[in-house]
Amino acid sequence: MVLLSLVLLLSSAIAQAGDAYARRFDQAEYQALALGAARVGPPPLPGSGWQAVALPDMQRPSRKPAVQPESERAMHWYLLHWTMPAGLAVDAPLAVYVPRAFSGPVQLWRLDTQGWGQVLDNGVWSLEQWNMPLLMSLPARALAPGETLTLALGVAADRGDDYSMSSVWVGPEAELRDRHALRWALQRTVPAASGLAMLVLGLLSFVVWLGRRHERGYLYFACAAIGWTLRNLHLFMIHPSGDLALSWFCWLSVASIWWLMLPTYLFAFRFDARRMPRFERCLAGFVGAGTVITMPDLLPVSRALYEPINLVAALAPTAVLTLLAVRGGSRELRLIVAALWACLAFGVHDALLTYVRISPETIYLLPYGGLLLVGSFLYAALRRFTGAVLQAESAGRVLTARLAERERELAVQHEQLRAVEREQALLLARQRLMRDMHDGVGSTLIAMLRLAESGGDGHAAMADLLRSAIEDLRLTIDSLEPLEHDLATLLATLRTRVGHRLEGAGLKLEWHMADMPPLPWLEPAQALQVLRLIQEAMTNVIKHARARTLRLSAHQAGDALEVCIEDDGCGFDARVAGAGQGLASMRQRAQALGAALLWNSTPERGTRVSLRLPLWRGSVPRTGHAS
Amino acid sequence: MKLRVLIVDDDPSVLQPFAAAVEAAGDMQVVGQAATLAAGLHLLRNTRPDVLLVDLGLPDGDGTTLIAEAARSLPDCETMVVTVFGDEAHVLAAIEAGATGYLLKDASPAEIVEQLRVLKAGGSPISAVIARQMLRRSAAWSQAQRSATSVADGDATLSPREREVLQLCAKGYSYEEIAPMLAVSRHTVTTFVKRIYRKLQVHSRTEAVYEARRMGLLRD
Numbered sequence: 001m002v003l004l005s006l007v008l009l010l011s012s013a014i015a016q017a018g019d020a021y022a023r024r025f026d027q028a029e030y031q032a033l034a035l036g037a038a039r040v041g042p043p044p045l046p047g048s049g050w051q052a053v054a055l056p057d058m059q060r061p062s063r064k065p066a067v068q069p070e071s072e073r074a075m076h077w078y079l080l081h082w083t084m085p086a087g088l089a090v091d092a093p094l095a096v097y098v099p100r101a102f103s104g105p106v107q108l109w110r111l112d113t114q115g116w117g118q119v120l121d122n123g124v125w126s127l128e129q130w131n132m133p134l135l136m137s138l139p140a141r142a143l144a145p146g147e148t149l150t151l152a153l154g155v156a157a158d159r160g161d162d163y164s165m166s167s168v169w170v171g172p173e174a175e176l177r178d179r180h181a182l183r184w185a186l187q188r189t190v191p192a193a194s195g196l197a198m199l200v201l202g203l204l205s206f207v208v209w210l211g212r213r214h215e216r217g218y219l220y221f222a223c224a225a226i227g228w229t230l231r232n233l234h235l236f237m238i239h240p241s242g243d244l245a246l247s248w249f250c251w252l253s254v255a256s257i258w259w260l261m262l263p264t265y266l267f268a269f270r271f272d273a274r275r276m277p278r279f280e281r282c283l284a285g286f287v288g289a290g291t292v293i294t295m296p297d298l299l300p301v302s303r304a305l306y307e308p309i310n311l312v313a314a315l316a317p318t319a320v321l322t323l324l325a326v327r328g329g330s331r332e333l334r335l336i337v338a339a340l341w342a343c344l345a346f347g348v349h350d351a352l353l354t355y356v357r358i359s360p361e362t363i364y365l366l367p368y369g370g371l372l373l374v375g376s377f378l379y380a381a382l383r384r385f386t387g388a389v390l391q392a393e394s395a396g397r398v399l400t401a402r403l404a405e406r407e408r409e410l411a412v413q414h415e416q417l418r419a420v421e422r423e424q425a426l427l428l429a430r431q432r433l434m435r436d437m438h439d440g441v442g443s444t445l446i447a448m449l450r451l452a453e454s455g456g457d458g459h460a461a462m463a464d465l466l467r468s469a470i471e472d473l474r475l476t477i478d479s480l481e482p483l484e485h486d487l488a489t490l491l492a493t494l495r496t497r498v499g500h501r502l503e504g505a506g507l508k509l510e511w512h513m514a515d516m517p518p519l520p521w522l523e524p525a526q527a528l529q530v531l532r533l534i535q536e537a538m539t540n541v542i543k544h545a546r547a548r549t550l551r552l553s554a555h556q557a558g559d560a561l562e563v564c565i566e567d568d569g570c571g572f573d574a575r576v577a578g579a580g581q582g583l584a585s586m587r588q589r590a591q592a593l594g595a596a597l598l599w600n601s602t603p604e605r606g607t608r609v610s611l612r613l614p615l616w617r618g619s620v621p622r623t624g625h626a627s
Numbered sequence: 628m629k630l631r632v633l634i635v636d637d638d639p640s641v642l643q644p645f646a647a648a649v650e651a652a653g654d655m656q657v658v659g660q661a662a663t664l665a666a667g668l669h670l671l672r673n674t675r676p677d678v679l680l681v682d683l684g685l686p687d688g689d690g691t692t693l694i695a696e697a698a699r700s701l702p703d704c705e706t707m708v709v710t711v712f713g714d715e716a717h718v719l720a721a722i723e724a725g726a727t728g729y730l731l732k733d734a735s736p737a738e739i740v741e742q743l744r745v746l747k748a749g750g751s752p753i754s755a756v757i758a759r760q761m762l763r764r765s766a767a768w769s770q771a772q773r774s775a776t777s778v779a780d781g782d783a784t785l786s787p788r789e790r791e792v793l794q795l796c797a798k799g800y801s802y803e804e805i806a807p808m809l810a811v812s813r814h815t816v817t818t819f820v821k822r823i824y825r826k827l828q829v830h831s832r833t834e835a836v837y838e839a840r841r842m843g844l845l846r847d
Contacts, residue, residue: 478714489758489759489799492754492756496755500738
């Protein structure tokens, strides 16, 4: 679009600047001459049989003046008189510029003193001349200002064929070259370049389609681009010379526009949510049938079918798409439909040009219509893409918001959970503390109270009770120390606490701690149970064993850690009432720990108590009793 | 030359029996008694004791202030914390401040005197829990040194021997038991322990500096 407007701007600029000496002829003298066997012959001399005619001159067979004698082929001559303007260099190179002349090859003759002399016969380019602006240099000849140059332009046409002659420019070659170059660009270079660009895009689209077979749009675009290239083939190659080849070439040029139109419309249908598969199939069938029946030499009327097929193939889908666009179509579809209508109008314009119904000086517009259509497609696709991106972004935002909300909820839940856990931990700690107080300090305090109330001389006993209460408190404190689940360290705290009592009782302590893995389940509650159990065992030794040595050892035994308290004292009978009570309490603690308690006592040869703590809770060693 | 002892505790039921026990021993004397941090600091400067016995919870401040002051101004002065339970939370902070052991508040006079003598002879025993905590911290030091972010000096990490001593302490062995296990004298073991204490103090100090720098309280 931008390119088109640039070109138009440039053309108007050149049109204004270029006419210093060149003259545009919108009038000429006309005479038709039958062509006999001789294809080339000079025009009639000025004066006789010429009649005035306006340029551009478009003649259709119906309006054609009779050519005498009746002949298959006639030469239509246009006579021009150009006067050398003052101020132009006498030997300036001169040229004749014809924007367009239909349909046979153009001839240019110049009248000299010796009579007509041929300047050019465009027979070589006769097949391409329909879309080729002509610039013809005149042989050098000095002209005095005011001197008249007489020229004759001839265009050949078969009987019954249309022919036309645009207005003609005569003047300095330098001025006319610019005009010719601009028109060449508009008629040939720009369509060829844009056609190539489209082909590249089409190939790209095809490759994309190979990877994404379900997205037919890419395939449609690729097909349209190929159709477009075939349609514009005349811009890249000369027409083949043989009759058969030429008719196939013409058929290809015509049929390719249907192959271009079909995927274009199918592509356009993709921009509406409503699918019309039956209509699409009909359109494809119609185009296929049209392609076949117009093949050269198949039907005598094939050429006459071109335009009706064109019209149906373009009008029907455009009308359906218009209906869709008007009835709730998207903005993109409406834009595309507008572009399609523009293309349709351009197509009609081009057909009128081809059939010489309008001035041959206009250019074929459909190539630019194609650009317009591709532009609208690109715009629509871009809008869709942008829409998709926006949608994705908003979806992302929604997701982020939801995520944040969920995170907040989780944080609240987590906080609640933590609060519950804290409460639970507090509750457990309180329960534990209550139990400990009840078992330990509480009962000791009551005993002391009774002792104090009795009023007797019980100071020593009271001190003992106090010491035991403090010791018990210390055990509780020790069980809370950061032990890192280490049994040896836990036992070591007991050593610190009761060591002096062993010394006081004259007992020698032997301490043996092997390397042991940590006990994962050894939390404060369990640690206190272990401490009390071992303390009880040691107290038993101190009080009852009459031993000299106490050996406390710990080591790993299979999947358990074994703590042994051995003495070399008198031993005891488990059935003796006093000892039995202490053992029952120890056994209870062991059971609570999921541990096994074994004791082995031989009278006069000491006692061995062993506590087997499983490394993993659940794998509880067997509780047993050996004597 | 008698062992000069300064006692700082706000509880008279601790102060009096401790003072009495020290005075009763022939080879040591009480050079001062204080019930507040301020008075304790004043006495510390004026009496320059050989041993400082101090309670951590003083009415006008934290006993660790006094311990740190003693460690700074009187390097030869040994400090013991007087505590009810000897629990890790109290004792480790005191050791980091510069103390070398602790005394239980309910210790008998004989135990007090014995502990003081042991202290002067080579340091009071290190509790298993504290030893375990020190091992854990030293692992953190060496890790920090490997990653070269520590500001501690080079030989502040524990030597293998010191580590062994700590490991045995954590298992509850006494110095007398550790000495033959490592084939060294008891005195050597106490030397190791003293060195370990010093390193812990160094680290607690450098860690404090490091933390202060990290928080922007100190400039490099």
